[in-house]
Amino acid sequence: MRFAPSPTGRTHLGSGRTALYNYLLARQTGGQFILRIEDTDQKRYVPGAEEELMEGLRWLGLSWDEGPDVGGTFGPYRQTERRDLYKKYARQLIENGNAYYCFCSQTDEAQNPTDKQKRQHRDICPNRELPLAKADTRIASGESHIIRFKMPREGNITVTDAIRGDITVENSTLDDYVLVKSDGLPVYHLAVVIDDHLMQITHAFRTSEWLPTFPLHGHLYNAFGWEQPIWVHPSIFLKPDGKGKMSKRDTEDMLNEGKSIFLGDFEKMGYLPEAVVNWAALIGWSYDDKTEFFTLEDLVKKFSIEKLNPSPAAINFSKLDHFNGLHIRALGVDDLAKRIRPFFEQAGYQVHYEHTLQQVAEVLQIRLGTLAEAPEKGGFFFKDEIHPDAEMLIGKKQTAAESLAMARRIEALIQSLPDFSEDTANQPLRDLATELELKAGHVFGFLRNALTAQKVSPPVFETMIIIGREKVLERIRYAVDALEKLASISPG
């Protein structure tokens, strides 16, 4: 198995999924997972892309057995470092009569833009039947040249995709594809065939956008007399609305909406690698008619090529959120604590006590869609003081004075409790509400606002225990002061 990306930009979720499938099958069968960098396009090469790619794969938990950084028996694993190999094999094709040197310039072809759609290069090239000796002479004289595949004019070819079956194409619809560029580097088609053969690749995964040139690869294998790997073309991803595949513009719009399909962005958005793996695996693949929650280990056991779906699939971000929630809840509390810590710290909160963080993690666990929500939902736990608006402290259908009276009673009650726990405080607080002819919601609502300055929060008792009685009383006193000021302005 190999994953062979090109370092020409940021790594997409689609690449992540292809890498995942490679990884799963390799681990399942005890095979090797090879990372090969296809960097033959020097013009589009993006520095740093290779690093981001590897970081993304590592983050997902996909480790490779051979690759540019770890080496291996079939190296080198960067195609620009393999250029001499390709030359040798290209020459072999020429000598076999399966390819030829072409001296047509790019401008020659560009001169006939209208013809280009109708006429194939094979019909207009004067070099196709040029004797090899003559071509060699021209090359020796320094003439710029490329190498093209000599596509048969007649007949057809059948190639086999593992999820679609046989695909037969008339050779007449195929052209003399360029195999080696004038810079001496091979084009993808040639390099992938040679490398996959030399690296003894058994399964070649690539998305279905490669289907159109699939027949050429079959021809190349035949020309070399090599046995083909099992080809697997998973479907491409469509935009969330299902209308077409993701364009550069679409990914930018997505970023503006706080969404992204770049592997490098998921972590800071608060997604778990476990969730991204689970989510991505299920876009175009399924296990059965009900199971959807999978860990990476589950997937290693259960992945199968047979269950891959050939249809294009729209990306569904709400499903990612769902899986993220499931995986957050599946985490151990200490693990979750570890993972939310950086988000609190980035938001400017000081996490002084590991014990408090653990308690916060426990109470937030069922309330988090993403880890990034932790500060907004639980930041108040780490603040020294809470300053809610006085207006917020007034209960429904209450005056400031009434709320103040209630607040003073609550303060006194909590102060007087022999123990401070839900068991000891719950009933007395409810009784207080009854006595004041209020609803329990008034009492809890006041406490929630006074303690968190938020209209929604974890349950009041759990919150109070974590904050601690001393700080609870401090925060209530602040609230009482605020209400006093308000009540003195607008009495009644």
Next chain:
RNA sequence: GCCCCCAUCGUCUAGCGGCCCAGGACGUGGCCCUCUCAAGGCCAAAACGGGGGUUCGAUUCCCCCUGGGGGCACCA
């Protein structure tokens, strides 16, 4: 324009001739639980694109149409 691929709820999908008046999940709506918010539980609405065949019987097999997607570079 040419070539290729695909076709079940809005979305991701199960279904490989009768188990299907089509199952699961996300999302949506409702109810329960409840100190808010969640989580959880229950319920609901929601699909086999159309037409021909084959067959005792088609969502499932074949053909056509339609629709969707991809590709037509000295990019991958």
